Amino acid sequence: MGHLRCILCSHCCCSFGDFDTAFLDSIHLLSTECGPCCFSPECAVVGSVVRGFGNMQVKTFGIRGCFFGIANMILVKRMRETLYSSLLLQDISFFDNETVGDLTSRLGADCQQVSRVIGNDLNLIMRNVLQGGGSLIYLLILSWPLGLSTLVVCSILAAVMLRYGRYQKKAARLIQEVTASANDVAQEMFSLIRTVRVYGTEEEEHGRYKWWLEKLADISLRQSAAYGVWNFSFNILYHSTQVIAVLFGGMSILAGHITAEKLTKFILYSEWLIYSTWWVGDNISNLMQSVGASEKVFHLMDLSPSSQFIERGVKLQRLTGCIEFLNVSFHYPSRPMASVVQHVNFVVHPGEVVAIVGLSGSGKSTLVNLLLRLYEPTNGQILIDDIPLKDLDIMWWRERIGFVGQEPKLFRMDISSNIRYGCTQDVKQKDIEWAAKQAYAHNFISALPNGYETLVDDDLLSGGQKQRIAIARALLRDPKILILDEATSALDAESEHNVKGVLRSVRSDSATRSVIVIAHRLSTIQAADRIVVMDGGEIVEMGSHRELLLKDGLYARLTRKQADAMA
Numbered sequence: 067m068g069h070l071r072c073i074l075c076s077h078c079c080c081s082f083g084d085f086d087t088a089f090l091d092s093i094h095l096l097s098t099e100c101g102p103c104c105f106s107p108e109c110a111v112v113g114s115v116v117r118g119f120g121n122m123q124v125k126t127f128g129i130r131g132c133f134f135g136i137a138n139m140i141l142v143k144r145m146r147e148t149l150y151s152s153l154l155l156q157d158i159s160f161f162d163n164e165t166v167g168d169l170t171s172r173l174g175a176d177c178q179q180v181s182r183v184i185g186n187d188l189n190l191i192m193r194n195v196l197q198g199g200g201s202l203i204y205l206l207i208l209s210w211p212l213g214l215s216t217l218v219v220c221s222i223l224a225a226v227m228l229r230y231g232r233y234q235k236k237a238a239r240l241i242q243e244v245t246a247s248a249n250d251v252a253q254e255m256f257s258l259i260r261t262v263r264v265y266g267t268e269e270e271e272h273g274r275y276k277w278w279l280e281k282l283a284d285i286s287l288r289q290s291a292a293y294g295v296w297n298f299s300f301n302i303l304y305h306s307t308q309v310i311a312v313l314f315g316g317m318s319i320l321a322g323h324i325t326a327e328k329l330t331k332f333i334l335y336s337e338w339l340i341y342s343t344w345w346v347g348d349n350i351s352n353l354m355q356s357v358g359a360s361e362k363v364f365h366l367m368d369l370s371p372s373s374q375f376i377e378r379g380v381k382l383q384r385l386t387g388c389i390e391f392l393n394v395s396f397h398y399p400s401r402p403m404a405s406v407v408q409h410v411n412f413v414v415h416p417g418e419v420v421a422i423v424g425l426s427g428s429g430k431s432t433l434v435n436l437l438l439r440l441y442e443p444t445n446g447q448i449l450i451d452d453i454p455l456k457d458l459d460i461m462w463w464r465e466r467i468g469f470v471g472q473e474p475k476l477f478r479m480d481i482s483s484n485i486r487y488g489c490t491q492d493v494k495q496k497d498i499e500w501a502a503k504q505a506y507a508h509n510f511i512s513a514l515p516n517g518y519e520t521l522v523d524d525d526l527l528s529g530g531q532k533q534r535i536a537i538a539r540a541l542l543r544d545p546k547i548l549i550l551d552e553a554t555s556a557l558d559a560e561s562e563h564n565v566k567g568v569l570r571s572v573r574s575d576s577a578t579r580s581v582i583v584i585a586h587r588l589s590t591i592q593a594a595d596r597i598v599v600m601d602g603g604e605i606v607e608m609g610s611h612r613e614l615l616l617k618d619g620l621y622a623r624l625t626r627k628q629a630d631a632m633a
């Protein structure tokens with residue numbers, strides 16, 4: 067049987083005994099020639115330093131894999147958590163400029179991508195830098211002119227690689243953006259599938275999604291072409307180095323400057339160096355892709371929370387519920403040129419019911435948004451019991467408000483949890499049922515197979531039923547201020563009449579509740595203490611139903627038109 071013999075240093079490797087050939091191969095270039103059994107310290111030491119690190123990676127693969135797996139898991143979890151809480155605490159205006167698809171891709175794929183950088187690319191870069199560095203030192207020891215010429219080749223390779231890496235970073239960012247846009251289209255289509263089906267726009271929707279996919283394919287195609295150029299440059303450089311090395315090395319052997327053994331070693335180590343440079347380049351380009359994709363993630367994670375959550379405001383000992391809009395003007399941050407509310411002045415006295423009416427887009431909901439401090443007025447201020455709203459503790463203030471919005475969207479939780487949502491008091495099931503009864507929701511909830519335990523999903527409940535649950539949620543808090551923005555629009559006339567009766571009442575007899583109602587159905591607000599009529603962001607009329615009819619202005623006109631429409 068032949069002995070394993072290193073063709074580099076001519077030493078026999080039988081003395082390694084049971085060592086596996088992968089390890090031997092890492093140190094010696096093997097042939098199966100017979101010869102004396104001895105150990106070459108030079109090959110062993112240099113080979114171990116240069117290649118041993120790579121093989122050590124193989125040897126420790128299980129542990130390393132496990133370690134990086136755990137590190138990845140912790141990192142992804144931590145990143146998602148940080149990003150989620152950072153997003154959760156942003157101003158509402160932030161969400162006006164972002165799309166749901168974009169934010170969900172940041173939380174999903176992008177966080178995963180960032181962890182890949184730490185878990186994989188950095189590890190490989192470190193390994194190849196060590197391997198390449200070892201090779202370079204040995205090459206310079208062998209022959210510094212040959213070592214330096216290999217270094218020149220590697221520098222050219224590094225320059226190409228840097229340019230390629232930068233391109234990859236840009237491409238990755240573009241891919242993330244286009245993918246997020248494609249996700250947005252898909253998300254929109256799924257949520258509006260009924261509209262798509264009814265209007266028969268399946269083909270258009272398909273086209274819309276395909277357009278983004280084609281854009282994505284175009285970027286990926288260019289990315290692949292860039293990869294081809296990068297690979298081609300590497301191969302050209304690598305092979306020409308070998309040819310030049312053999313050419314000049316051969317001439318040097320003939321001239322007696324170096325030995326054949328030295329040249330063989332040189333070719334072998336320069337191959338390692340170039341390959342290490344290539345691997346570093348390849349990993350850096352992956353790293354750049356990840357960096358490109360993760361830039362926005364880090365940017366979002368770095369955003370400071372809304373100042374509302376940082377500044378500690380005043381908590382009033384007693385809240386009477388007096389609200390005063392003082393010369394309030396406002397434009398949305400996303401549309402600074404379009405003034406939505408202008409010089410609004412009105413007071414809601416404690417216990418008063420004030421209705422806000424007006425044409426669509428006249429700024430009614432915007433006034434409510436300002437009162438909820440979802441946005442800050444651009445001019446003027448809102449006073450609560452004579453204290454500027456912006457000076458109040460935001461959590462304290464919101465705890466005292468019951469709000470039912472235009473879209474009765476519920477959370478994917480059971481009905482009890484939906485009613486209890488956001489209630490800081492200690493509530494029992496009987497309190498939840500009390501609130502549901504007040505909102506005329508108890509009967510339909512009890513008729514469901516799982517009653518209050520029924521999981522809410524979008525198709526399960528009608529618009530009116532969802533609205534009643536939202537009203538029950540607002541009532542359970544027993545709020546000092548109740549804001550109803552088209553809150554009963556989906557209810558039938560009888561339910562609306564019944565619900566309206568309970569909205570004004572409070573559980574403790576001594577207390578009063580201020581109510582702000584926005585409604586298009588003017589018949590529902592006739593009993594309000596005061597009606598504020600808005601047009602183009604301004605208050606044009608104010609008074610009771612009777613006073614406004616006598617004035618014969620916009621309100622009287624709207625009332626007549628609605629009565630005509632009913633007739």
Ligand SMILES: Nc1ncnc2c1ncn2[C@@H]1O[C@H](COP(=O)(O)OP(=O)(O)OP(=O)(O)O)[C@@H](O)[C@H]1O
Pocket residue numbers: 162398400401406424425426427428429430431432433
């Ligand atoms: N988040 C937003 N960003 C930019 N503009 C907005 C935003 N929300 C509303 N607007 C604009 O502000 C104006 C007033 O809107 P608002 O919702 O206050 O009207 P509204 O009187 O409540 O209408 P509706 O009766 O139809 O609910 C509209 O022109 C609308 O386009």
